Amino acid sequence: MSVSRLETQRFTPFHIYFSLLFVSLFAVPAFSQTQSCAVTANATLVHREGLAERTGDLNLSCTGGQAGSNIAGSLFVSLNTNITNRLDSNGIPQGIVVTVNSGGGAVAIGSVRMTSGSAISITALNYAVPAVPAAPVTITISGIRAAIATLSNASGPSVVSATVQGVGTQSLSNTPVNVAISAPGLLQSLIDNGVPCLGSPMPASLDLPSFAAISNSSTVRVTEASAAAFAKKQTGDDSGVRILVRLSGYGSGVRAFVPDAIVGNDGTTPTSAGAFGVPVGAGVYTPGSGQLLLVRVNGADANGAGGTLATTQPLIATSLAAVSEVSVSNGSAVAVYEVVDSNASVIESAQIPVFISVNQTSCPSNLTPSITASLAPVSTVSVATATDPIPRFLATPPASDCAQLNDCGASYYPSLSVDATPVTLLGSSSGNKQSAFVRVGNTGAGMLYYTTSVNYQSGAGWLSVNPPSGVNNGVLQVIADPANLQPGTYKASVVVNGGSYGSATVPVTFTVGAAGVTITNVGNAASFQYGTVAPGSYAVVYGLNLAGKDVSVTFNGLPASIVYDSSSQINLIVPAALGGQQGAAVIARVDGSAGNTFTVKLNPNMPGIFNPGIVNFADGTVNSADHPAKRGDFVSVYLTGLAVPVSNQVTVNIDGQMNLVPSFAGAQPTLPALDQVNITVPLSLPATPNPVSLRVCVPGDAGQPICSNQVNLFIR
Numbered sequence: 001m002s003v004s005r006l007e008t009q010r011f012t013p014f015h016i017y018f019s020l021l022f023v024s025l026f027a028v029p030a031f032s033q034t035q036s037c038a039v040t041a042n043a044t045l046v047h048r049e050g051l052a053e054r055t056g057d058l059n060l061s062c063t064g065g066q067a068g069s070n071i072a073g074s075l076f077v078s079l080n081t082n083i084t085n086r087l088d089s090n091g092i093p094q095g096i097v098v099t100v101n102s103g104g105g106a107v108a109i110g111s112v113r114m115t116s117g118s119a120i121s122i123t124a125l126n127y128a129v130p131a132v133p134a135a136p137v138t139i140t141i142s143g144i145r146a147a148i149a150t151l152s153n154a155s156g157p158s159v160v161s162a163t164v165q166g167v168g169t170q171s172l173s174n175t176p177v178n179v180a181i182s183a184p185g186l187l188q189s190l191i192d193n194g195v196p197c198l199g200s201p202m203p204a205s206l207d208l209p210s211f212a213a214i215s216n217s218s219t220v221r222v223t224e225a226s227a228a229a230f231a232k233k234q235t236g237d238d239s240g241v242r243i244l245v246r247l248s249g250y251g252s253g254v255r256a257f258v259p260d261a262i263v264g265n266d267g268t269t270p271t272s273a274g275a276f277g278v279p280v281g282a283g284v285y286t287p288g289s290g291q292l293l294l295v296r297v298n299g300a301d302a303n304g305a306g307g308t309l310a311t312t313q314p315l316i317a318t319s320l321a322a323v324s325e326v327s328v329s330n331g332s333a334v335a336v337y338e339v340v341d342s343n344a345s346v347i348e349s350a351q352i353p354v355f356i357s358v359n360q361t362s363c364p365s366n367l368t369p370s371i372t373a374s375l376a377p378v379s380t381v382s383v384a385t386a387t388d389p390i391p392r393f394l395a396t397p398p399a400s401d402c403a404q405l406n407d408c409g410a411s412y413y414p415s416l417s418v419d420a421t422p423v424t425l426l427g428s429s430s431g432n433k434q435s436a437f438v439r440v441g442n443t444g445a446g447m448l449y450y451t452t453s454v455n456y457q458s459g460a461g462w463l464s465v466n467p468p469s470g471v472n473n474g475v476l477q478v479i480a481d482p483a484n485l486q487p488g489t490y491k492a493s494v495v496v497n498g499g500s501y502g503s504a505t506v507p508v509t510f511t512v513g514a515a516g517v518t519i520t521n522v523g524n525a526a527s528f529q530y531g532t533v534a535p536g537s538y539a540v541v542y543g544l545n546l547a548g549k550d551v552s553v554t555f556n557g558l559p560a561s562i563v564y565d566s567s568s569q570i571n572l573i574v575p576a577a578l579g580g581q582q583g584a585a586v587i588a589r590v591d592g593s594a595g596n597t598f599t600v601k602l603n604p605n606m607p608g609i610f611n612p613g614i615v616n617f618a619d620g621t622v623n624s625a626d627h628p629a630k631r632g633d634f635v636s637v638y639l640t641g642l643a644v645p646v647s648n649q650v651t652v653n654i655d656g657q658m659n660l661v662p663s664f665a666g667a668q669p670t671l672p673a674l675d676q677v678n679i680t681v682p683l684s685l686p687a688t689p690n691p692v693s694l695r696v697c698v699p700g701d702a703g704q705p706i707c708s709n710q711v712n713l714f715i716r
Contacts, residue, residue: 035071035129035137037062039164041177045226047185047241048158049375049393051382052084052145054234055160055179060139060172065129072126075110075141076165078119080176082147086236087114087386095143095236098122102137103130117383120144143236147382148182149394158182184225185393186243187401188373189500191275191412192218194447194471195250195367199360207321208259211355212273212280215257218356218446219275220245220371223349223401230264230292230342238389240339243294244304244376245352249369250331257355258335260310261285261320264292264350266343268317273353277412282321285314290343294350296324300336304376305389313340323355331369336376349405368449368471373398400500414472415444416498422507423494427482429515430544432596435479438506440496442472450498452476457491463508465494480510483596487514517588517595518544525571526640527608527709534606536576537641538563538673541588546570548590555584555600561672573673576644578602604643605698607675607708613638614694614713617678625691628714631683638668639696639708642675648699652679654713655692681715690715 042056058077065071075098085093093114099106110122127137144162151158160180166172196216203210211217222243224230233240247256262271263283268291271283285293293313300307310324326333335352342348354371379392402408418440425434442448452465462485466477478494494506523530525538533539539560541553547567553560555575564571570588578584586598614623617634621627629635642650642665650665651658660679668674677696685692691712700706 035062035065037139037166037172039172039175039177041162041179043178044180045228046148046160046180046182047229047375047391047393048182049149049185049396050182051147051149051379051392051394052388052390053148053180055144055146055162058141058144058162058164058177058179060141060164062137062139063134065133067129067131067133069129070126071129071137073166074125075122075139076115076119077122077141077144078116078163078165079144079146079179080118080161081151082117082383083114083120084145084147084382084384085143086390087384089386093120093384095145096120097142098125099140099142100125100127100137102127103135106138106140114384144179145390146180148180149396150382151182183229184399185229185241186373186375186398187223187225187404188398189221189276189401189413190218190371191221191445192369192371192447192449194218194369195254195356195358195361195365197361197363197365200356200358202255202357206257206323208271208273208282208323208353209280209321211257211323212353215355215357217273217275217353218369218371219273219351219353220373221276221349221351221401222373222398223404224347225404227347228342228344230339230348231344232339232342237391238305239377239391241391242297242300242304242339242376243337243352244374244378245335245337245354246372246374247328247333247335247354247369248331249367250328250333250356251367251369252331253358253361254328254331255325255357256328256333257323257325257357258296258352259283259320260296260322260324262294262337262350262352263320264294264342264348266346266348267291267293269319270351271320271353272351273355275351275353275412276407277410278351282319284317284319285341286317287314287341290345291341292339292343292348292350293341294337294352295340297336297338300334302334303378304334304336305392307336309338309340331367347404349401402500412445414442414446414448414498414501416448416450416496416502416504417441417443418496418504418506420504420506422509423478425480425508425510426513427480427510428513428518429482429485429487430518430520430596431482431516433479433481434510435477438476438478438494440470440474440476444501448472448498448501450496453495453497455493455495457493459485459490459492462490462510463492463494478506478508480508482510482512485512487512515544517546517590517593519586519588519595519598520544522586522598522600524606524608524641526610526613529606529608529709532601532603532606533574534603534641534643535574535578535581536644536673537574537606537608539572539574541570541572541586542568543570543588543595544568545595546588546590550589550591552589554587554589556581579604603700603706605648605700605706606641607639607696607698607706608641609637609639609694609696609708609711611709611711613711623714625714628690628716629681630716631681631685633681634663634678635681635713637677637679637694637696639675639677640673641708642666642698650677651697652677653693653695653697653707654679654682655685655689657682657684681713685715
């Protein structure tokens with residue numbers, strides 16, 4: 001018995017086992033048993049997102065053989081994706097039906113089992129060749145479900161193909177046939193009115209007209225990508241196709257409400273809160289006329305499975321106005337709807353309004369709420385199981401439905417507007433940031449959320465946009481930073497992306513000249529610790545082109561006292577009037593030319609010890625290896641960076657002996673910005689090492705000390 005032809009068949013061990021079994025059970029001359037079978041299929045259109053889609057029937061037309069002879073054998077069906085029928089407690093796939101018509105009508109026959117994730121066996125086939133052998137025997141295999149969502153095909157529809165092989169007495173052509181072709185099931189559009197900072201009131205009555213009259217609402221419109229994508233519950237299904245509406249980003253204090261039933265665009269009166277150009281109306285559904293009806297599911301889980309319908313399908317024409325609250329947690333909620341009626345002959349759509357109630361908040365609101373829809377129940381299970389829902393779908397963001405419904409240019413959509421005039425900026429290498437402003441707006445309706453990104457044609461990292469995202473109308477600051485750029489011309493573009501509502505590109509050209517007056521670092525002039533200085537202390541400024549006839553430096557506009565300057569360094573006294581401030585913008589001016597703005601932190605205490613900076617009190621000599629201090633004597637430590645007046649306890653650390661209290665700590669009386677600390681050299685210092693380390697510390701924030709640089713104290 002062959003799969004395609006006897007001489008080319010490849011048997012698996014499983015196939016060989018059944019081949020021997022059936023040959024032994026039905027041992028008659030091969031020439032009298034053989035029938036030749038042609039395989040065809042009815043390829044059905046299925047959801048591209050589907051994980052348990054019902055494929056089309058496989059049809060075998062078998063002719064030949066000796067009239068009246070018995071045909072016995074097995075069939076093996078394999079797909080190019082997993083078979084996902086529900087399994088019973090014995091692992092047998094449910095819903096697959098095999099019928100044989102050998103002239104007396106179709107009879108269900110055979111036993112179906114899974115042989116792998118993508119294949120089944122059909123055993124115990126047994127029928128007689130008709131009296132007229134030329135009359136075809138037909139074998140139909142129906143009800144196979146497949147995970148078509150795993151066959152992603154970016155260039156076009158995905159196709160489920162099946163191959164039928166035989167063991168026993170049928171000769172089959174081993175050629176794949178198509179049993180299903182996919183198309184996207186769901187499309188959507190959104191009219192998003194966000195969360196108004198002026199609040200949204202709750203109506204006295206929980207019905208759609210009352211909500212639509214006074215409450216803020218957004219509407220997601222869901223549309224079939226192909227007719228019959230919105231399918232009601234069928235035999236073997238747990239539910240009809242469901243639509244999961246997911247809300248997020250709504251913040252705290254927001255209550256959300258949705259209709260219990262939604263009547264589609266082909267209803268007697270479609271459900272609408274006034275969006276998409278459709279007047280406000282509670283849906284009116286007339287049964288028996290092929291109208292789309294979605295009913296909310298109470299108690300469904302977060303994936304859209306389980307639960308019960310919030311209302312029964314009406315038996316007469318009925319207005320469906322009831323609205324119910326959905327639970328909002330951390331600004332998120334879900335609403336699940338099930339298709340209970342539809343028209344498989346036309347493209348249908350439905351509007352699902354989401355009403356909110358919220359108190360007035362601060363303006364402008366910084367919330368970015370979103371509403372999305374997907375086919376449900378949502379799942380990632382692409383194999384046959386005993387418990388997973390049927391149907392089920394891979395979570396797939398729907399494309400826009402405006403092309404399907406011919407309203408892409410309608411005025412009720414947001415529309416991105418950007419002033420895309422090219423931006424030209426000039427700067428100097430290592431100099432100040434340069435900026436320009438770009439206007440962004442929404443010339444349509446609803447809320448338009450946009451993001452920005454930067455594409456570089458030359459250089460990298462020198463361009464930024466503030467704010468990086470926004471909603472509706474605003475102004476973007478385009479900032480070019482030459483801090484790390486050599487002289488030259490740099491090009492980039494700012495992309496403003498409004499999603500399906502448009503995008504725009506703004507070209508940016510930044511011409512960077514030679515470095516001018518530039519500050520590269522600021523720090524304590526004694527310790528050379530950089531980034532933070534104390535008001536009233538000595539500081540050092542490093543940079544480029546700092547020398548000239550007229551040199552000045554300001555901190556937040558206050559002039560510093562310069563004590564030394566050269567082309568690369570300025571020593572100065574930080575303005576004492578900065579006390580109480582946390583940071584300063586430092587700008588150097590040379591012969592009228594202002595340089596870049598360098599930001600430095602400010603702290604009331606930032607001690608730094610000069611080196612050499614310790615004087616032996618006994619003889620007034622500078623402490624050194626030649627002039628060490630004696631244990632028990634005073635030494636004077638000269639530093640800068642203590643607050644004026646000293647308000648925190650100053651301590652000294654000598655050779656690991658911490659928190660030594662000086663006899664004096666404060667401003668040195670003869671020179672500005674110079675501080676002095678007098679400390680007794682501990683008698684307990686060991687003979688070695690020599691010199692020992694010395695640091696001055698002051699309590700800082702959160703109990704962390706601020707300490708000076710470490711210097712040597714020579715002892716004897």
